[in-house]
Amino acid sequence: xxxxxxxxxxxxxxxxxxxxxxxxxxxxxxxxxxxxxxxxxxxxxxxxxxxxxxxxxxxxxxxxxxxxxxxxxxxxxxxxxxxxxxxxxxxxxxxxxxxxxxxxxxxxxxx
Amino acid sequence: xxxxxxxxxxxxxxxxxxxxxxxxxxxxxxxxxxxxxxxxxxxxxxxxxxxxxxxxxxxxxxxxxxxxxxxxxxxxxxxxxxxxxxxxxxxxxxxxxxxxxxxxxxxxxxxxxxxxxxx
Numbered sequence: 274x275x276x277x278x279x280x281x282x283x284x285x286x287x288x289x290x291x292x293x294x295x296x297x298x299x300x301x302x303x304x305x306x307x308x309x310x311x312x313x314x315x316x317x318x319x320x321x322x323x324x325x326x327x328x329x330x331x332x333x334x335x336x337x338x339x340x341x342x343x344x345x346x347x348x349x350x351x352x353x354x355x356x357x358x359x360x361x362x363x364x365x366x367x368x369x370x371x372x373x374x375x376x377x378x379x380x381x382x383x384x
Numbered sequence: 385x386x387x388x389x390x391x392x393x394x395x396x397x398x399x400x401x402x403x404x405x406x407x408x409x410x411x412x413x414x415x416x417x418x419x420x421x422x423x424x425x426x427x428x429x430x431x432x433x434x435x436x437x438x439x440x441x442x443x444x445x446x447x448x449x450x451x452x453x454x455x456x457x458x459x460x461x462x463x464x465x466x467x468x469x470x471x472x473x474x475x476x477x478x479x480x481x482x483x484x485x486x487x488x489x490x491x492x493x494x495x496x497x498x499x500x501x502x503x
Binding site (some may be wrong): 318328362371 | 419421428429430436443444445446477479480484487488489490491492493494495496
């Protein structure tokens with residue numbers, strides 16, 4: 274059971290906008306630790322999408338954006354495409370655990 | 385091209401040991417902290433360990449503390465994970481990841497090496 278909670282699944286039609294939430298607490302996101310987002314296609318390693326809440330990694334299109342609010346963070350994907358079908362994970366640090374933590378993961382499905 | 389390549393995985397009995405390696409190329413290895421992250425196939429990512437560029441700031445997940453030891457040899461551009469007293473629940477794909485110099489994010493991941501703990 275991760276201390277960063279994500280919805281198990283999110284879906285949308287091509288072209289739509291979806292958001293993936295990452296809910297933490299005062300010992301991680303609420304404490305000001307940075308949040309990063311990764312995408313993982315089936316059978317492959319994760320890939321960095323967003324770092325420090327809202328900065329896009331090299332080569333990531335501006336369809337992907339990130340934000341923060343209190344003890345949670347969100348990843349938004351606009352203009353949803355079939356190739357966006359993947360698992361998405363948030364990542365931060367937790368001072369109570371004295372270690373890094375990943376979110377529980379969200380499977381994005383394009384209808 | 386930045387690359388990190390894991391090796392050393394395999395089938396091992398419970399209670400035994402295994403050492404994973406991660407060889408880095410295409411960048412200045414000792415400029416970067418590194419992580420080990422694991423994943424049971426079909427499940428989520430689980431952070432395992434972190435080591436600073438200078439072998440300081442070493443941290444472990446509670447699930448592996450006291451059993452796993454992370455180290456690095458900057459002269460060999462290699463990261464290691466020594467895993468002792470292995471348990472069935474340590475089974476999974478182990479990834480090494482390079483920490484960005486600009487953030488605490490993992491900006492490059494290896495392809496992973498599979499560890500199976502079973503009798």
